[in-house]
Amino acid sequence: MALMSKPRLPDGSLGPLEKKFAGETDREIIARLDAQNAQLAYELMMKDLEIDELTGNQSDLFYQLMQKGVI
Numbered sequence: 727m728a729l730m731s732k733p734r735l736p737d738g739s740l741g742p743l744e745k746k747f748a749g750e751t752d753r754e755i756i757a758r759l760d761a762q763n764a765q766l767a768y769e770l771m772m773k774d775l776e777i778d779e780l781t782g783n784q785s786d787l788f789y790q791l792m793q794k795g796v797i
Contacts, residue, residue: 729745729746729747729749730743730744730745730746730751731744731746
């Protein structure tokens with residue numbers, strides 16, 4: 727977790743939050759992990775579709791071999 731502070735502005739008010747030192751805030755970590763989770767879910771779905779397509783192709787080839795009497 728990063729240390730955050732508000733700098734004092736020339737007019738005496740406090741400015742926006744700024745990160746001090748290196749690191750991510752909790753919100754940044756959550757946002758990064760949510761994006762990573764969405765990407766992994768998408769990749770998993772695409773792999774599942776590829777597996778389904780390959781399984782269908784394998785079944786079609788097996789059927790064609792059976793029709794020709796090879797199997």
